[in-house]
Structure formats: structure tokens, C-alpha cells
């Protein structure tokens with residue numbers, strides 16, 4: 001593989017061999033003319049395959065180091081299609097603070113089809129191994145996990161899974177293949193909400209999955225076509241375009257994040273900072289081993305006397321919004337937004353408190369982001 005900075009631009013299918021266009025064209029078509037019965041060009045119907053989507057799928061497979069990539073209409077469509085590989089009676093173990101939507105689809109949809117789940121602390125390898133009963137068929141982890149940025153040792157979890165003959169699935173949304181490549185660490189399947197850093201501009205919703213094994217690739221290709229939540233050609237084009245600049249964006253995102261995390265850590269108003277790039281963070285050493293840096297997501301809590309409603313209201317530059325990973329800084333309140341679908345007792349148990357603030361650090365000048373946050377903290381002083 002070339003250096004990943006180069007693969008981001010030239011991986012997969014580079015440009016258009018037919019015309020020499022440096023960009024993959026948008027094949028905005030649902031179907032393809034066939035010369036005669038059984039004589040097609042290799043393209044039959046765009047749910048099954050579309051050249052723009054295929055270029056994106058080849059690109060993400062190259063970037064994650066897998067045998068095949070799959071593009072979906074959203075991150076949840078990618079996760080749901082992967083979960084459709086399992087059968088009635090199977091159980092999936094999920095990390096204790098995965099994205100709320102992952103919990104919700106297991107709890108409210110897949111459970112109805114007889115697929116069970118358990119929530120476990122995947123950072124604790126000893127207890128994790130003891131939770132793998134004979135019905136467990138996969139471990140589904142995020143590292144760093146959303147929203148507490150807890151770090152799970154991906155290689156160690158994958159090793160346990162392999163020994164027990166089950167799959168490791170990693171949601172790599174927060175890191176992207178530029179910062180972390182789970183398949184190289186032993187995982188079997190990677191999923192992404194490409195809506196976030198891969199797209200990078202808060203202008204599309206998309207999901208991706210990459211697999212390491214040919215037989216799983218065949219099953220996922222079948223399920224992708226059968227269930228049909230595919231990404232359209234225009235969004236595939238936008239995503240290829242976003243991915244080209246991933247390394248320069250993330251370098252700036254993560255420099256800014258480290259700077260802000262260090263700044264917040266020193267503020268008296270801040271009770272706790274969660275950022276895997278700080279040496280004081282849980283899992284700092286493991287994250288350093290498996291990822292390029294701490295990423296660009298920070299969560300923090302203010303001291304009790306601060307009113308977080310006033311904090312959110314007072315922000316001027318940083319937008320209060322769902323989502324993350326765009327070039328602009330966004331802030332959210334996990335308890336009532338991204339993780340509202342998780343019941344309060346479970347949220348409290350895993351540490352997603354009502355005072356938790358999650359910041360997606362953008363690529364603005366870092367000083368401007370800090371000025372905005374400091375002013376909002378001041379306004380939040382009761």
C-alpha cells in the first residue's frame with residue numbers, strides 16, 4: 001500500500017479511464033442497456049451495483065485494508081446490514097458506550113427477530129472473556145467509544161474473539177482509517193458513519209462497511225442487495241470528494257483538539273475532560289499503540305455550579321447540533337441528543353451524565369474556538 005495520504009486521493013478506482021477525467025463520474029442511472037439476453041456490461045441495476053458507488057467501495061476497502069467495501073444510505077444502514085448477517089438465537093456483545101442508535105436498533109429492531117444483545121465494558125478484557133457465552137457470535141466495539149471516549153484494546157479483543165471463534169466488528173467512525181485501521185489489528189468487519197469525518201463537510205448522510213474475509217464479503221454483498229439500503233451515485237461522488245482531503249482536515253482537527261483538551265483540563269470550571277490524547281485519560285497508552293493520535297472528539301463536564309443550558313445558549317461560533325466530524329465545530333448534549341434513546345438508568349450506569357458535553361472540534365482557528373467556549377462557560381456561571 002502507498003502512504004495513506006496518497007491512497008486517500010488515488011485509491012480504489014482513480015478517475016475515469018474512458019474519458020481521462022480525473023474524477024470518477026456520477027453515474028446517475030438506475031439501469032443499464034443490455035445488448036441481448038444475458039449480455040450485459042457487468043452492470044445491471046444500481047441497487048446491485050453502480051460504478052460511482054463501486055469506486056467509493058473500492059476506495060474504502062483500500063483504505064481499511066479489506067477485501068471488499070460496501071456503501072450504504074447511512075451509518076445505521078451499514079450497521080443494520082452487518083447485523084443482518086446474524087440469526088435468531090445469536091447474541092452480540094456491544095461496548096458500554098456505543099452510539100445510541102446502535103443500541104436502539106439492537107434493542108428495538110433486531111431483538112424482535114430473536115437476535116439478543118448484552119452491554120459489556122469491553123475495556124476490561126478479563127470480565128469480557130467471561131461474558132462470552134456459547135450464543136455470543138460477535139463483539140461490536142467502538143474505540144474511542146461515543147461519547148465518553150473510552151478506549152478498547154482492539155487487537156486484544158480481536159484475539160479473544162478469534163480464540164472463541166466469533167467475529168469482531170469495529171465502528172471506526174471517530175477515528176477513520178487515517179488514524180486507526182481495525183482490520184490490521186485483527187478485526188473482521190469495520191463500519192462507519194461516513195456522514196462524519198469521511199464526508200467531512202456536514203452535507204451528506206452515508207455509511208460504509210469493509211470486511212477482511214471473502215466469504216463474509218459475499219454474504220454482505222448479498223444482504224446489501226437484498227435489503228437495499230444503498231448509497232446513491234451523487235452522495236457516493238460527494239463522499240469520494242470528501243475522502244480526498246481527509247488527511248489534511250484531520251491533521252488540523254486533531255491538532256486543534258489536543259490544544260483544546262489541554263486548555264480545558266486546566267480550567268477550574270471544568271470538572272472532567274475525556275480525550276484519549278491526554279496522558280491522564282483512560283486508555284491513553286492503548287490508544288497510542290493502536291491509533292495515530294487521540295482524534296478530534298472531546299467530552300467534558302462543568303462543575304456543578306454551571307448551568308449547561310446557559311452554556312449551550314451562549315455559544316456563538318460553535319453550533320449546538322447532532323452529528324460530528326464536519327469542518328465546523330459542533331457541540332452536543334449526549335443525554336438528550338445522541339444518546340437519548342438509551343434509558344436514563346443505563347446512561348447513569350455507564351457514565352453518560354446529564355452534565356456531559358460533547359465537542360466535535362472543527363478546523364477553525366483554534367483560538368477562536370477557545371474564545372467561544374470560554375465566553376459560554378462564563379455565561380453559564382450561575
Ligand SMILES: Cc1ncc(COP(=O)(O)O)c(C=O)c1O
Pocket residue numbers: 074075076077099101142146171173174192193194195205206207323338
Ligand atoms: C459512532 C457512530 N456510529 C454510527 C452512527 C450512525 O450513523 P448515521 O447517522 O450516518 O446513520 C453515528 C451517528 O452519529 C455515530 O456517531
